[in-house]
Amino acid sequence: MxxxxxxxxxxxxxxxxxxxxxxxxxxxxxxxxxxxxxxxKEEVREFQLAYKRILQDRHIPHLLIDANHKQVVVPSDYVKNGEVTLNVSPSAIHGFELICDCFVFMTRRGNNNYQVRVPIEAIKALYAFETGEGIKYARYL
Structure with a gap:
């Protein structure tokens, strides 16, 4: 040809x-x-901005977490109806960091310290305790 x-x-x-x-x-x-x-990465950035905004408004940031997610590590006495709500203000936690797409930090309840591990996809919402304003993730609506 x-x-x-x-x-x-x-x-x-x-x-x-x-x-x-x-x-x-x-x-x-x-x-x-x-x-x-x-x-x-976009979710992490959105989370960081919302967290900073809540602190700037002098409110207390709280996380609503899906406790049934397989990678979530929280004290079992925090769980109610398959969800966990945690105060994540700087005075309530320490060692807050992002490791392998999971937020890892230490929290205290009574005289006990607990390590908490929350994958990004297990976060249902980040909101200000006083107003309820914040971000809710569409995958849980």
Whole structure:
């Protein structure tokens, strides 16, 4: 087969299917934009901003956590109806850090210290105790 014949066939095929392919990709991009869930980095950034805003307003930040999540580590006496609400103000916790997409910190109840481990996907909400304002994650609505 001659190279010019191959080029003509390739041109016909490309010119026939390329517009449909591009249109299909555009529809795919639109669908992804509509249904796109925030990435974990976006969720962490959103969490940090909400946490700072709550503290700046001189409120007490609380986390609402799905206690049934397999990676959640909290004292069992904190759990009620499959949920845990924790005061995460700087005076209530220490050693607050993000390790492998989990928030890890120490908290105290009575005379006992507890290590708490909360994966990002187990956080249902972060809110100000006084007003109830904050962020609620769509996956739990």
């Amino acid at each position: 001659d190279i010019s014949v191959v080029l003509v066939i390739a041109f016909v095929v490309i010119s026939t299917f390329l517009p449909a392919l591009i249109t299909g990709l555009d529809k795919y991009r639109v669908k992804r934009a509509i249904y796109k869930l925030p990435s974990e």
